[in-house]
Amino acid sequence: MRAYKYYDIVMALFVTVLLVSNIASAAKLIDLRASIFGLPLAFDGGTLLFPLSYIFGDILTEVYGYARGRRVIWVGFGCALLMSLTFWLLGLLPGDALWGQFVYENIAQATPGLPAPEDPVAFGQSAYNAILGGVSTGAIIAASLLAYWAGEFSNSYVLARMKVLTEGRWLWTRTIGSTLVGQGVDTVMFVGVATLLGVFPPAIALSLIVANYIFKVGVETLFTPFTYVIVNALKKAEGEDYFDRDTDFNPFHVGVS
Secondary structure, three states, X not given: OOOOOOHHHHHHHHHHHHHHHHHHHHHOEEEEEEEEOOEEEEEEHHHHOOHHHHHHHHHHHHHHOXXXXXXXXXXXXXXXXXXXXXXXXHHHOXXXXXXXXXXXXXXXXXXXXXXXXXXXXXXXXXXXXXXXXXXXXXXXXXXXXXXXXXXXXXXXXXXXXXXXXXXXXXXXXXXXXXXXHHHHHHHHHHHHHHHHOOOOXXXXXXXXXXXXXXXXXXXXXXXXXXXXXXXXXXXXXXXXXXXXXXXXOOOOOOOXX
């Protein structure tokens, strides 16, 4: 495999964005107190950062090609699975009383008058389950990993094919076009699967899909000038501008050819 100067850095940033987004998604639902076509703009916390993973995915495929982007997608998949399993295991292990008391004291600062718990360990565990426990539940794991896998590969495939068809011109058409497809697949699958498995109430499923999709595509569009700068700089620094003319697009092939 050819050595690159910045490939590993882009991979690290991609995986970091993915992991932080998964934690934020389980931590909080955000409501902007606004609506589009009567649907409230409510979305999970991970939506704030997750669009950047698609920008990094675009950069990887545009500069290094689909096969090397595919390799990074699988690395991210494995890291997300490891994170979820770790949080699941932590949830099973018994907590410490001092830890439970520390959790209570921190919550009590934001909730004056909160009565002291009779069982600090149980209190701490309930707080853990409310936030980090969401990252490790089977429903969240299934929804996030399936949506991530399908969305990222859809995004990468569309961009790679469009690059060949446009002969490398009009970068903005393939970064935005691939995002329209990839984020659509990702958003519908994540919210749909999570709703079917009881993570989100059905009443807000449609608004979550609409708000998430609009926000993610909007971020990709706004960041297009920065994507141009980064892509052009990487192509020059790496001496690479890969075209996937003879690439094996099988998502299960983890090689770089």
